[in-house]
Amino acid sequence: MNAQGNILDVLYKSVLKFLVPLTPLETYSIIVQEAIKLVGGDEGVIYLSVDGELQNVYSSSKTNPKDIRSNGYTHTSFSQRKAFVINSNAIKKVQPSLFKKGIRSSLFIPLYYKNKSFGVLVVRSLKSNKHFSNQELDTLKVFGSLASLAIRKMQLYDETSRALAMRNQFIALAAHELRTPLTSIHGYIQLLQNKSSSSLLETKWINNMYSESMKLMNLINELIEVNHIEAGRQIYNFSEVDLLSVCEQAIKRLSDAYPKQKIKFKFSPKTSLKVIGDKEKLFQVVFSLLDNAAKFSSFDKEINLELKSKQNNIAIVIKDKGRGIAKEDLPKIFEGFYKGENNQVVGMGVGLLLAKTVIEKHHGKITISSKLKSGTIVRIILPKIRYD
Numbered sequence: 001m002n003a004q005g006n007i008l009d010v011l012y013k014s015v016l017k018f019l020v021p022l023t024p025l026e027t028y029s030i031i032v033q034e035a036i037k038l039v040g041g042d043e044g045v046i047y048l049s050v051d052g053e054l055q056n057v058y059s060s061s062k063t064n065p066k067d068i069r070s071n072g073y074t075h076t077s078f079s080q081r082k083a084f085v086i087n088s089n090a091i092k093k094v095q096p097s098l099f100k101k102g103i104r105s106s107l108f109i110p111l112y113y114k115n116k117s118f119g120v121l122v123v124r125s126l127k128s129n130k131h132f133s134n135q136e137l138d139t140l141k142v143f144g145s146l147a148s149l150a151i152r153k154m155q156l157y158d159e160t161s162r163a164l165a166m167r168n169q170f171i172a173l174a175a176h177e178l179r180t181p182l183t184s185i186h187g188y189i190q191l192l193q194n195k196s197s198s199s200l201l202e203t204k205w206i207n208n209m210y211s212e213s214m215k216l217m218n219l220i221n222e223l224i225e226v227n228h229i230e231a232g233r234q235i236y237n238f239s240e241v242d243l244l245s246v247c248e249q250a251i252k253r254l255s256d257a258y259p260k261q262k263i264k265f266k267f268s269p270k271t272s273l274k275v276i277g278d279k280e281k282l283f284q285v286v287f288s289l290l291d292n293a294a295k296f297s298s299f300d301k302e303i304n305l306e307l308k309s310k311q312n313n314i315a316i317v318i319k320d321k322g323r324g325i326a327k328e329d330l331p332k333i334f335e336g337f338y339k340g341e342n343n344q345v346v347g348m349g350v351g352l353l354l355a356k357t358v359i360e361k362h363h364g365k366i367t368i369s370s371k372l373k374s375g376t377i378v379r380i381i382l383p384k385i386r387y388d
Contacts, residue, residue: 011146030150031121040125046121054119086108108122179221211258263305264303296376
């Protein structure tokens with residue numbers, strides 16, 4: 001292999017190190033180490049623009065000047081997006097303090113993204129017989145573009161991580177703060193429901209308030225559960241669970257929320273419909289899926305819930321004849337906080353994420369098939385209890 005082939009091979013191996021998620025310090029360290037290796041240097045520095053000023057964010061040595069001069073080489077490389085090499089005579093003349101510290105040759109590589117500079121990579125030689133060549137400068141120009149992408153990727157990843165952390169913190173705070181007063185409101189509505197009233201209109205209002213407060217409670221509980229998933233704090237209480245009972249409770253809850261909705265329930269009689277699971281979480285999954293079906297269906301279109309016992313598994317199948325899901329949206333439906341472009345239905349878009357998480361924790365599987373204007377079919381497969 002020729003010299004150019006060797007350089008390309010080394011560059012390729014360097015790039016591979018940037019493909020995994022890295023912290024800022026890890027990214028800077030790898031960039032400097034790989035740059036030094038590529039040109040046979042001794043030390044390296046990365047300067048990045050912070051609030052309009054270049055700051056030393058990483059260095060493999062202690063020979064760096066404290067301040068970046070506005071007319072110095074580093075600033076010139078940054079402002080003009082220009083890569084260049086300087087050797088001992090120029091260093092001795094312009095920066096005698098660095099020459100006294102042993103620096104004999106330096107490479108300056110601008111770091112930029114979409115024609116906007118954001119930093120400079122500097123590689124230095126401390127050997128009196130090692131002055132960087134134009135070929136080594138060209139090598140670092142190529143590497144500099146890859147290093148720029150690596151830094152930008154890291155910055156975007158870091159920004160996204162911080163944004164997600166802030167989002168999760170806000171969700172947790174908001175959900176907990178909302179749940180306390182809403183629990184009280186919901187309790188008072190239940191008291192009003194139990195109080196006899198001769199006014200049919202008043203009874204209708206109370207029932208509507210109850211239905212709407214239930215929807216809010218479900219939204220808040222979903223937000224809290226998502227936050228627990230993100231933080232890895234979901235707690236499961238496993239025991240023997242009768243899925244027939246779970247489905248019947250979910251249907252009753254749905255009937256309270258949607259009194260006019262038609263639901264047809266079919267199940268395998270005289271067969272075991274029991275699994276090992278968390279009853280409350282399985283109830284939430286079934287109710288959430290029925291709730292989705294009701295949201296996207298008109299009252300005159302029946303929702304079908306079927307509970308089927310197979311040899312080693314139990315299947316829960318929910319079919320509706322609602323608006324369906326667009327083909328382009330199907331791959332994204334299990335992502336948190338995702339709603340299709342034309343989805344105007346109230347909700348946070350987290351129900352399916354929660355359902356998938358819960359079912360997978362039960363060693364089961366959930367799949368969805370759908371077509372626009374043709375309805376949706378949700379299938380859940382859970383392992384049956386075996387008594388042999």
